[in-house]
Amino acid sequence: MAFWKSQLPFSKWGPSKSGIRARLIRSFTIAILIPSIVTCIAGTMMIRNEVYRRAETRVSSDLESAKEIYSNYLARLKDALRIHATRMAIYGALVNEDKSALGPEMERVKAAEGFDLLILTDASGRAFYRTGNPSLSGDDFQDLYVQRVLQNRTPVSGSEIITAEELARESPALAEVTRMDVTPTPMAQPSEIKQITSGMLMKGAAPVFTADGRFVGVLVGAVLLNRSYEIVDKIRTIVFRDEIYQGKEVGTATIFQDDVRISTNVLNADGSRATSTRVSAEVAEEVLQHGKTRRGRAFVVNDWYISAYTPIRDLLGKTIGMLYVGTLEQPYRDSLRQNLYVFLGITLLGVALISWVAIAVAQRISAPIRAMADAAQRIAEGDYTQKVEPSSNDEIGILAENFNRMVAELVRSHQELKDWGENLERKVEKRTAQLKAVQDHLIQSEKLAGVGKLAAGIAHEINNPLTCVLTNSSLLLEELPLDDPHRAEVQSIVDESLRCRKIVKGLLDFARQTKPQKQALNLNQVAEHVLALVRKQASFRNIAIVLNLDPDLPSVSADRDQIQQVILNIVLNAADAMSGGGELRLSSQRDPENRVVELSVSDTGPGISDEIREKLFEPFFTTKPTGTGLGLAIAYGIVQRHKGDLKVDSTPKGTTLTVVLPLDGTSSDV
Numbered sequence: 001m002a003f004w005k006s007q008l009p010f011s012k013w014g015p016s017k018s019g020i021r022a023r024l025i026r027s028f029t030i031a032i033l034i035p036s037i038v039t040c041i042a043g044t045m046m047i048r049n050e051v052y053r054r055a056e057t058r059v060s061s062d063l064e065s066a067k068e069i070y071s072n073y074l075a076r077l078k079d080a081l082r083i084h085a086t087r088m089a090i091y092g093a094l095v096n097e098d099k100s101a102l103g104p105e106m107e108r109v110k111a112a113e114g115f116d117l118l119i120l121t122d123a124s125g126r127a128f129y130r131t132g133n134p135s136l137s138g139d140d141f142q143d144l145y146v147q148r149v150l151q152n153r154t155p156v157s158g159s160e161i162i163t164a165e166e167l168a169r170e171s172p173a174l175a176e177v178t179r180m181d182v183t184p185t186p187m188a189q190p191s192e193i194k195q196i197t198s199g200m201l202m203k204g205a206a207p208v209f210t211a212d213g214r215f216v217g218v219l220v221g222a223v224l225l226n227r228s229y230e231i232v233d234k235i236r237t238i239v240f241r242d243e244i245y246q247g248k249e250v251g252t253a254t255i256f257q258d259d260v261r262i263s264t265n266v267l268n269a270d271g272s273r274a275t276s277t278r279v280s281a282e283v284a285e286e287v288l289q290h291g292k293t294r295r296g297r298a299f300v301v302n303d304w305y306i307s308a309y310t311p312i313r314d315l316l317g318k319t320i321g322m323l324y325v326g327t328l329e330q331p332y333r334d335s336l337r338q339n340l341y342v343f344l345g346i347t348l349l350g351v352a353l354i355s356w357v358a359i360a361v362a363q364r365i366s367a368p369i370r371a372m373a374d375a376a377q378r379i380a381e382g383d384y385t386q387k388v389e390p391s392s393n394d395e396i397g398i399l400a401e402n403f404n405r406m407v408a409e410l411v412r413s414h415q416e417l418k419d420w421g422e423n424l425e426r427k428v429e430k431r432t433a434q435l436k437a438v439q440d441h442l443i444q445s446e447k448l449a450g451v452g453k454l455a456a457g458i459a460h461e462i463n464n465p466l467t468c469v470l471t472n473s474s475l476l477l478e479e480l481p482l483d484d485p486h487r488a489e490v491q492s493i494v495d496e497s498l499r500c501r502k503i504v505k506g507l508l509d510f511a512r513q514t515k516p517q518k519q520a521l522n523l524n525q526v527a528e529h530v531l532a533l534v535r536k537q538a539s540f541r542n543i544a545i546v547l548n549l550d551p552d553l554p555s556v557s558a559d560r561d562q563i564q565q566v567i568l569n570i571v572l573n574a575a576d577a578m579s580g581g582g583e584l585r586l587s588s589q590r591d592p593e594n595r596v597v598e599l600s601v602s603d604t605g606p607g608i609s610d611e612i613r614e615k616l617f618e619p620f621f622t623t624k625p626t627g628t629g630l631g632l633a634i635a636y637g638i639v640q641r642h643k644g645d646l647k648v649d650s651t652p653k654g655t656t657l658t659v660v661l662p663l664d665g666t667s668s669d670v
Contacts, residue, residue: 025359032354036347043343051336055306056295059327063293063308066235066253066325070312073231074202077221078157079465080113081206083472085219091208094122094216099129106131110221117170117201117222120208123215125150132171141220144315145205149218157204158315160222161257164197174199178226180276182260187299188278189259189285196276200225200257200312200321225255226262227275235325236265245331252305255312256322259284266301266326274301279309279322287311287322297329304329462500470497516559516641523599523661524549526560527586530567534575542581549588556597556661558642563659566635566646570601570657573631577605577655590663596644600658608650616648 093102125142168175178199203222232253240251254264307326473493582604617636644661
């Protein structure tokens with residue numbers, strides 16, 4: 001009986017020593033693998049869908065930009081015709097029915113505006129003069145554009161298909177440009193058309209009035225889009241910034257006449273433009289036949305693109321072609337593949353780590369069970385005085401010793417944990433403040449980048465019509481006699497146009513973000529040079545200048561002109577803040593801990609409110625009646641490009657702006 005009692009615990013627990021550990025490992029393995037497999041599959045699908053969703057969102061935005069560029073060309077064509085229709089040489093020829101001086105003037109207008117066709121009709125719609133075929137006149141030229149002008153007396157512009165016969169009548173040379181053999185294209189709709197001879201025009205018409213407001217004719221102008229690559233290349237430059245990936249242009253744009261590419265920067269395999277190739281059948285059906293905008297993945301000539309197509313319609317709303325933009329799919333595929341590799345690598349590493357932890361945990365769980373089994377065996381034999389003594393050398397003794405040590409350690413660890421928690425809280429607060437500063441810095445950077453891109457686009461689009469206004473008003477001013485009563489108004493137009501040009505230049509300076517031309521630079525010398533430039537200005541007469549410059553200040557690697565512009569902007573703003581006089585202090589110092597050099601400019605003005613301080617570096621924000629709000633925004637951008645920082649400290653007694661630049665040309669923790 002005693003033997004049975006002594007062996008019963010062993011027969012119960014002994015076979016389970018390895019079995020418990022094995023079952024725990026199997027359970028952990030199943031619990032790890034199933035979620036890992038599900039996570040891999042779900043994660044892969046989510047990453048793929050997100051990558052392509054972002055790509056389609058971007059191409060939709062790119063299509064809207066391309067449509068805006070196309071519309072701007074139409075608007076510019078209409079405005080050009082409207083302006084030139086007011087020339088005395090044009091309406092004078094109609095009034096006097098004299099073409100002798102009309103030809104050179106029409107040719108100048110045609111060359112200046114880049115027109116391919118320029119036609120002048122009389123008030124009844126009969127052709128009076130053709131630049132492409134001067135010998136032909138007197139015929140009825142009442143096409144849809146002329147009819148609209150005759151009815152409404154307002155300018156009009158749009159897209160139009162012109163037949164080969166009409167084009168040959170207007171300009172035999174242009175008829176040859178439009179003729180092209182259609183290239184057989186895989187996936188295109190079956191078609192018996194082997195050659196296209198018609199052309200697509202950007203066309204406009206404007207009424208011609210005499211000086212006293214009498215309607216005398218219509219000025220018609222057009223630009224042939226066939227084999228003209230200005231628009232598509234401009235779309236690629238503005239929208240896609242001529243980005244290259246593995247030797248290929250990332251962004252492409254195309255103008256289709258029906259389903260044939262007549263203007264494109266999509267390239268064939270040999271590097272030539274894929275002009276005369278056709279679009280796929282499914283795109284032609286959805287866009288040309290149903291008039292819908294199509295977005296998605298498409299095979300374009302010889303590669304896959306994330307693309308978007310939108311109809312081009314004439315004045316009557318008939319679809320005559322398409323405008324296409326597309327971004328190369330390869331970068332997204334490569335990015336997706338890299339993300340998947342990283343995701344799978346992290347997953348496998350996690351599985352391996354968790355498996356190792358599972359085995360260790362299983363071992364730790366099974367060891368105490370074996371120890372308790374040995375203790376239970378001795379108790380089952382009737383030895384109720386058995387105690388787990390810390391001094392024993394068996395597993396029970398080790399477990400008891402660790403338990404006793406654990407109690408002692410628990411008390412000590414609790415106190416350490418409390419102290420550690422308090423220390424951690426302080427570190428978290430400090431780190432949170434640092435992260436908040438970094439976040440504010442990133443938000444400001446994104447604002448500057450976004451507004452810079454917008455400013456560049458606005459400045460570019462404004463510059464062309466502004467140049468036209470300035471040129472024509474200047475010419476008109478030269479032609480007016482000195483005693484002309486309208487000379488003052490024209491002079492005002494010229495002056496205001498010049499002021500607009502100055503604003504546009506400021507926008508371009510802000511958006512250009514020129515790469516710094518770095519050299520060894522001493523901030524003390526730059527500051528002294530800036531003070532020499534402004535010291536004698538009227539705004540500095542009542543301002544006392546105090547210098548506290550470190551004579552041992554080390555040089556930094558920076559662009560002299562750009563840093564001088566930063567300090568000049570800050571000094572001028574400080575002077576503006578002390579319109580009634582005050583003290584301007586410039587100090588410099590080195591911060592060896594952060595490896596930076598600091599130059600501070602302080603004034604004794606009224607200070608800056610918290611609300612204004614938050615917007616201080618935002619473009620176009622200004623408190624001055626005549627300011628542009630670009631000075632400090634440009635300064636902030638320059639300091640950023642030098643991997644530095646621009647800090648503001650303001651009280652009711654004055655404001656201090658500090659330029660911080662790294663000694664080694666790299667980013668610092670400031």
